Amino acid sequence: MSAVAATSKAVRPRVGADAIASKGWLGAHKWLVLRRLSQLGLLALFLAGPWFGLWIVKGNLSSSLTLDMLPLTDPFLLAQSLAAGTLPYKEALIGAAIVVAFYLIVGGRVFCSWVCPMNLVTDAAAWLRRRLGLKGGKIPSGDTRYWLLGFMLLAAFATGSLAWEWVNPVSMLHRGLIFGFGLAWGIVGGVFVYDLLIATRGWCGHICPMGAFYSLLGGTALMRVSAAHRSACDDCMDCFAVCPEPQVIRPALKAAGQDHPVILDRNCTNCGRCVDVCGRNVFRITTRFDRSES
Amino acid sequence: MGDMQDKPVGQGGPSPRRRFLREAAGVAGGACLLSLGVGLYAKQASALPATALRPPGALAESDFLAACVRCGLCVRDCPYDTLKLAELGDGVATGTPYFNARQIPCEMCEDIPCVAACPTGALDRGLADIGKARMGLAVLIDHETCLNFLGLRCDVCYRVCPVIDKAITLERQHNPRSDRHAMLLPTVHSDYCTGCGKCEKSCVLPGEAAIKVLPVKLAQGSKAEHYRKGWEEKEAAGQSLIGEQIELPVRGLEGKSYGDTRVLPGPATPARPGSGLDSGWKP
Numbered sequence: 001m002s003a004v005a006a007t008s009k010a011v012r013p014r015v016g017a018d019a020i021a022s023k024g025w026l027g028a029h030k031w032l033v034l035r036r037l038s039q040l041g042l043l044a045l046f047l048a049g050p051w052f053g054l055w056i057v058k059g060n061l062s063s064s065l066t067l068d069m070l071p072l073t074d075p076f077l078l079a080q081s082l083a084a085g086t087l088p089y090k091e092a093l094i095g096a097a098i099v100v101a102f103y104l105i106v107g108g109r110v111f112c113s114w115v116c117p118m119n120l121v122t123d124a125a126a127w128l129r130r131r132l133g134l135k136g137g138k139i140p141s142g143d144t145r146y147w148l149l150g151f152m153l154l155a156a157f158a159t160g161s162l163a164w165e166w167v168n169p170v171s172m173l174h175r176g177l178i179f180g181f182g183l184a185w186g187i188v189g190g191v192f193v194y195d196l197l198i199a200t201r202g203w204c205g206h207i208c209p210m211g212a213f214y215s216l217l218g219g220t221a222l223m224r225v226s227a228a229h230r231s232a233c234d235d236c237m238d239c240f241a242v243c244p245e246p247q248v249i250r251p252a253l254k255a256a257g258q259d260h261p262v263i264l265d266r267n268c269t270n271c272g273r274c275v276d277v278c279g280r281n282v283f284r285i286t287t288r289f290d291r292s293e294s
Numbered sequence: 295m296g297d298m299q300d301k302p303v304g305q306g307g308p309s310p311r312r313r314f315l316r317e318a319a320g321v322a323g324g325a326c327l328l329s330l331g332v333g334l335y336a337k338q339a340s341a342l343p344a345t346a347l348r349p350p351g352a353l354a355e356s357d358f359l360a361a362c363v364r365c366g367l368c369v370r371d372c373p374y375d376t377l378k379l380a381e382l383g384d385g386v387a388t389g390t391p392y393f394n395a396r397q398i399p400c401e402m403c404e405d406i407p408c409v410a411a412c413p414t415g416a417l418d419r420g421l422a423d424i425g426k427a428r429m430g431l432a433v434l435i436d437h438e439t440c441l442n443f444l445g446l447r448c449d450v451c452y453r454v455c456p457v458i459d460k461a462i463t464l465e466r467q468h469n470p471r472s473d474r475h476a477m478l479l480p481t482v483h484s485d486y487c488t489g490c491g492k493c494e495k496s497c498v499l500p501g502e503a504a505i506k507v508l509p510v511k512l513a514q515g516s517k518a519e520h521y522r523k524g525w526e527e528k529e530a531a532g533q534s535l536i537g538e539q540i541e542l543p544v545r546g547l548e549g550k551s552y553g554d555t556r557v558l559p560g561p562a563t564p565a566r567p568g569s570g571l572d573s574g575w576k577p
């Protein structure tokens with residue numbers, strides 16, 4: 001096995017080849033498949049109404065009503081609205097509170113990997129970039145998103161309107177799929193091209209203020225990924241290649257600045273790709289309190 | 295965050311602290327510029343086209359843009375598919391609900407489901423009576439093509455109005471062209487018009503309607519508050535405030551034909567004997 005790995009490493013095997021060899025395709029894509037099912041399933045729930053008259057969920061990710069009783073509101077939208085100077089009705093407030101509570105538990109950026117439709121676009125761009133072997137480009141600092149988040153709230157305050165929503169590709173994409181696109185394709189396509197040609201994981205990993213907002217909810221997440229079996233790591237670097245936020249892995253996997261193997265960084269999206277792609281079963285999804293190594 | 299700090303330090307370059315500050319300044323500057331651009335774009339693009347009407351109960355436009363989260367729940371609960379969410383390129387703030395009266399007008403649902411559905415208050419639940427909605431104000435904007443202005447009896451805008459005889463009336467006027475007919479001019483009254491757009495929708499002209507619903511701000515002049523209407527003052531006081539009018543001579547113009555422009559009391563003389571509205575003419 002190790003001989004195979006060594007020779008195949010010399011000819012740069014595809015990322016995840018080890019995992020497919022040891023776990024089979026399905027085993028090496030378990031979390032990815034679940035995640036796509038979650039993303040597409042949620043979209044299908046929203047589309048069942050307008051397409052088939054099956055009104056389970058109305059609205060869009062900005063605010064929705066499920067089964068005519070459960071209100072859900074995007075807390076980032078609500079924050080912009082508050083900054084712009086309105087106090088919405090209690091439906092919107094309750095809806096946002098439910099969403100915040102949920103992501104405080106499962107991890108803020110679970111929104112990014114399991115819900116956000118833009119993830120399909122940026123994952124596709126990242127995959128294509130890997131396959132084409134595109135290198136280089138200009139990557140902005142990962143802090144850009146937090147500054148942008150702050151300034152966007154400021155802009156909402158200054159203009160008295162939801163300023164970011166004029167260009168927000170995330171809500172535009174979801175709304176567009178459900179209510180009609182207009183020219184919003186252009187903006188979504190722009191994000192794809194940017195991620196493909198200019199910056200690896202540029203949008204989701206460095207710019208999107210919505211992702212930044214959700215990452216702020218990620219500090220207390222109960223559900224976390226642990227590099228519990230890190231002793232088995234053979235430095236193939238596949239996890240770094242697939243992770244949308246590769247900087248979160250090192251502290252846990254290489255014991256850099258911490259000694260337990262749990263990935264506590266708020267920007268880990270709990271996508272589980274590292275679990276999938278590791279041929280040596282280093283990672284597992286567990287809770288933040290499970291500091292054991294195995 | 296970490297990618298820069300992870301690099302080894304102390305290789306003759308600036309200190310990590312300096313570098314961090316410089317980098318942070320660059321990032322903040324870039325983000326600030328981008329936000330400024332977005333803010334300015336939002337500001338300048340927030341003018342609503344005159345044909346785009348907000349749903350009933352919508353807050354004043356500036357407040358509306360602060361409150362509406364662009365969820366489309368109002369759109370979903372409108373039984374007549376009147377409302378739609380603006381798409382990028384429509385000229386209306388992307389994702390906000392509006393309708394175009396000439397396409398599908400508001401049917402003025404009694405239970406106002408669009409307002410009930412709005413979770414944010416961008417559509418104000420204070421609106422309990424759809425008759426109090428002010429989505430816009432109808433204006434008979436083209437006196438040259440309106441069939442009633444041409445002396446015909448179209449009346450369609452008048453007949454379809456859900457607030458008929460209050461929001462819109464037919465005002466009888468002498469038709470000077472035939473000199474023997476009346477013109478019944480559709481006339482909108484702002485006290486009652488909800489701006490539903492039924493009149494604009496049903497105007498029989500082939501393309502643009504002669505009657506259009508416009509944003510109230512465009513449709514209405516400001517009231518001349520400084521101008522007191524003599525007839526209203528007289529009614530309020532029960533008598534004329536200035537007493538009997540004194541007839542003043544018009545000095546120096548006595549000999550001129552235009553010297554005295556006052557109309558003599560008594561029945562008005564018709565333009566031509568035996569003509570006009572009251573000539574008793576029958577088809």
Ligand code: SF4
Nearest residue numbers: 112116118204208211
């Ligand atoms: S970072 Fe933004 S665009 Fe990317 S998945 Fe998260 S919310 Fe969506």
Ligand code: SF4
Nearest residue numbers: 243268269271272274
């Ligand atoms: S560390 Fe693993 S679970 Fe977290 S974002 Fe990266 S690949 Fe996904």
Ligand code: SF4
Nearest residue numbers: 372400401402403408
């Ligand atoms: S009042 Fe009725 S027809 Fe008019 S916009 Fe609301 S739901 Fe639609």
Ligand code: SF4
Nearest residue numbers: 362363365366368412
């Ligand atoms: S329901 Fe309210 S918040 Fe949602 S789109 Fe309509 S007006 Fe905006």
Ligand code: SF4
Nearest residue numbers: 455487488490491493
């Ligand atoms: S918009 Fe037209 S139809 Fe509607 S209330 Fe006003 S006058 Fe009547």
